[in-house]
Amino acid sequence: MKIGFIGAGKVGTTLGKCICDYYDKHKSSDGEKISVSGYYSRSIESTSESVHFTKTKIFDNLKTIVCASDILFITTEDSEIPRVWSCIAELEISNKIICHFSGSLSSDVFSKNDIKTGSFISTCSFHPVFAFSDKFSIYKQFNNVTFAAEGDKNACKTVGSIFSAMGHNIISISTENKVRYHAACVFASNFLVSLLHTSEEMLESCGFGQSEALDLIKGLALKNANTYFKSGAAHSLTGPLERADVQTIKKHLDVLSKTEYDEYMALSKGLLGIAREKNPERDYNSVEAILYEDIIILEKGKV
Ligand SMILES: NC(=O)c1ccc[n+]([C@@H]2O[C@H](COP(=O)([O-])OP(=O)(O)OC[C@H]3O[C@@H](n4cnc5c(N)ncnc54)[C@H](OP(=O)(O)O)[C@@H]3O)[C@@H](O)[C@H]2O)c1
Structure with a gap:
């Protein structure tokens, strides 16, 4: 099974390098040979660098890489994925698997309405929970990474087995929850x-x-x-809010800049729920009054 990379940046080059290194020595779980057909990217410089690094092949147009690959990994910036999709959807892509690695986009970006009638394709997204800080050395640290996967069953199974054989961990996320999942990663x-x-x-x-x-x-x-x-969460929560120490909270608010004040208030609202769950017997009403003061003043203003 041949994998073609569209986008020779940090993610494409790292994944390509790791796949080449592993599948040069191993077969897939069902005994199939996995290899990287090569790269197609916006600039010939990026394409050449990645091809040289992974010892694979240069493609200078989308049609030839699509034709030479069973699986297409689209590793462009998020904003380019729809554009790349609209170009490859016009080509002969029947029976191919198409996958991107964005955290915030789902596989819905590969709309089946765009492809030729009668074509069958299987699509998915696999978000690696990992910071790809550069193109040529981070692959050494790309071990035991979690991928959040969603999309068509067949695509998820095939792409998932490629990465899980390499020692990575695959978790499923529903298409509807993909954006919320990504926002959660931003919090952490x-x-x-x-x-x-x-x-x-x-x-x-x-x-x-x-x-x-x-x-x-x-x-x-x-x-x-x-x-x-x-x-x-409950066990690790300590501090003035957990103790319902209103005087200290007020003193803190007095010495904060506007941005610090806004952050303090927003985060304290999150802590209040944890504190109430931890200490159901404690009275947090006066803390709540401070945190929601703006809303109370606004509401009074309306009356
Ligand atoms: N970086 C991370 O830590 C990280 C983590 C998880 C997921 N991701 C996801 O991985 C994907 C790639 O991110 P990245 O960090 O690897 O980005 P990147 O380093 O900026 O690489 C993007 C590559 O796509 C190429 N490209 C752009 N438009 C293209 C087009 N129309 N046709 C062909 N190639 C095109 C660029 O080409 P040229 O260089 O040739 O101009 C560039 O090499 C994104 O979906 C991102 O959300 C990234």
């Missing part, structure tokens, strides 16, 4: 960066040097993350 990765950065900057504004600030937040963040993964 990107927003965590924002929170740590806010804390670092605030500590520096208190006079700590950068390494002192980083040591301090590293201790707090890692301990909390470990407790969270070991014992869950």
